[in-house]
Amino acid sequence: MREAASIDALDRAIIDRLQGDFPISECPYAEAAAALGIDEGELIARLQRLLDTRVLTRFGPMFQVERMGGSFVLAAMRVPDAEWEHVVEAVNAFPEVAHNYRRESSQNCDFNMWFVLATEKPDGIEQAVQKIEAATGLSVFPFPKLKEYFVEMKLEVRT
Amino acid sequence: MNKATDDIDRRLVLATQSGLPLVPRPYDELGAQLGIPAAEVMARLASMLASGVIRRIGAVPNHYAIGYTANGMSVWDVPDERIDELGARVGALDFVTHCYHRPRKLPEWPYSLFAMVHGTSREEVLAKVAQIAELLGSDCRAHDVLFSTQILKKTGLRIGA
Incomplete structure (x- = not known):
C-alpha cells in the first residue's frame, strides 16, 4: 500500500469541511474559503494541488446514478495471479467500471477483484458484464444491492 | 435517463462528472459551456441535490491518502x-x-x-x-x-x- 501523501493542517481542514455542502452561489469558492478563514485564490490553488497529488480523486457533485434511471452495481471476479495484470488492464478499460479494488479475504474466499459498474441505463449492466466476460474469459459475479441500509462516505482526515 | 432528468440536466452531468471548474465563478463557466444562464445551472444543481440525483457536492478524498489505509x-x-x-x-x-x-x-x-x-x-x-x-x-x-x-x-x- 502506498504511503499517504503529505498534507498540512489547512489541507486537512479543507478536506474535512468540504466533503459536502459546497455552496451553489455565484462565487462558491470565495464563500467556502471565507468559512475556512482563507481567500478564494488559496482555496482554489490548494484544491488543484490536492487533485494533482491525488489526495482528492475529484471535486464536484457526486451523482446517484439510480436516481437518473441508471444502475450502479458491485461485481466480483476470481482472477488467477498469472492473469492479473492483463485482466486489470482489460477491466479498467471499460468506462462502465467506476472503481476497482484488489481485495484479499481473511478466510479462503478467492473473489479477489471487486469493481463497481455504473451505467446510464439499467440494461447497460448486463451488457457490461458480458463484455467484460468476453474480454477476460472469466466469470463476472454481479452483486446488485437489494436494499441500502446506510451510505455516508465522509471520513475525517487521519494523517 | 428517465423523465426526472431532462436533456439539459444530462448535459450538466456530463459537464461536471469529472469535477467542477476550479475558477472563481464555476457555475458561470458551466452556463457558458451549456449555453444557459448561470442562474439556471445553479437552480438545476439545487434541484438535483434536493431530489437525490446529486448526493452531495464537494471533495471526494482518496481514503488511502487521508490515512484510511x-x-x-x-x-x-x-x-x-x-x-x-x-x-x-x-x-x-x-x-x-x-x-x-x-x-x-x-x-x-x-x-x-x-x-x-x-x-x-x-x-x-x-x-x-x-x-x-x-x-x-x-x-x-x-x-x-x-x-x-x-x-x-x-x-x-x-x-x-
Missing part, C-alpha cells in the same frame, strides 16, 4: 427474515460507511449483508468487525472480511456524451 468489506451470512432489522442496526454503527443487502451466490458466496469499515490499521478494522459480530450474535452464521490491497481504478461515474 485499512479498508475492510465485511460480509455476513444472516437469516433472510432478519436481514432488514440487522442491516439497519449495523448501518447505524458510527464506523460503518456503507451497508447493503446483496444477493448470495451459492455455493461460492453465502454472504448477504455487506458493511464497509475503514480504519488506519487492519487491527482497528478487525476490532470494529468484532463489534459487528457481537451485535449480530447468533444471527451471524458465517462471515469474512475482504481487505483492499490496491486501488486499481477510481474515477466515479462516467456516462457517455
Whole structure:
C-alpha cells in the first residue's frame, strides 16, 4: 500500500469541511474559503494541488446514478495471479467500471477483484458484464444491492 | 435517463462528472459551456441535490491518502427474515460507511449483508468487525472480511456524451 501523501493542517481542514455542502452561489469558492478563514485564490490553488497529488480523486457533485434511471452495481471476479495484470488492464478499460479494488479475504474466499459498474441505463449492466466476460474469459459475479441500509462516505482526515 | 432528468440536466452531468471548474465563478463557466444562464445551472444543481440525483457536492478524498489505509468489506451470512432489522442496526454503527443487502451466490458466496469499515490499521478494522459480530450474535452464521490491497481504478461515474 502506498504511503499517504503529505498534507498540512489547512489541507486537512479543507478536506474535512468540504466533503459536502459546497455552496451553489455565484462565487462558491470565495464563500467556502471565507468559512475556512482563507481567500478564494488559496482555496482554489490548494484544491488543484490536492487533485494533482491525488489526495482528492475529484471535486464536484457526486451523482446517484439510480436516481437518473441508471444502475450502479458491485461485481466480483476470481482472477488467477498469472492473469492479473492483463485482466486489470482489460477491466479498467471499460468506462462502465467506476472503481476497482484488489481485495484479499481473511478466510479462503478467492473473489479477489471487486469493481463497481455504473451505467446510464439499467440494461447497460448486463451488457457490461458480458463484455467484460468476453474480454477476460472469466466469470463476472454481479452483486446488485437489494436494499441500502446506510451510505455516508465522509471520513475525517487521519494523517 | 428517465423523465426526472431532462436533456439539459444530462448535459450538466456530463459537464461536471469529472469535477467542477476550479475558477472563481464555476457555475458561470458551466452556463457558458451549456449555453444557459448561470442562474439556471445553479437552480438545476439545487434541484438535483434536493431530489437525490446529486448526493452531495464537494471533495471526494482518496481514503488511502487521508490515512484510511485499512479498508475492510465485511460480509455476513444472516437469516433472510432478519436481514432488514440487522442491516439497519449495523448501518447505524458510527464506523460503518456503507451497508447493503446483496444477493448470495451459492455455493461460492453465502454472504448477504455487506458493511464497509475503514480504519488506519487492519487491527482497528478487525476490532470494529468484532463489534459487528457481537451485535449480530447468533444471527451471524458465517462471515469474512475482504481487505483492499490496491486501488486499481477510481474515477466515479462516467456516462457517455
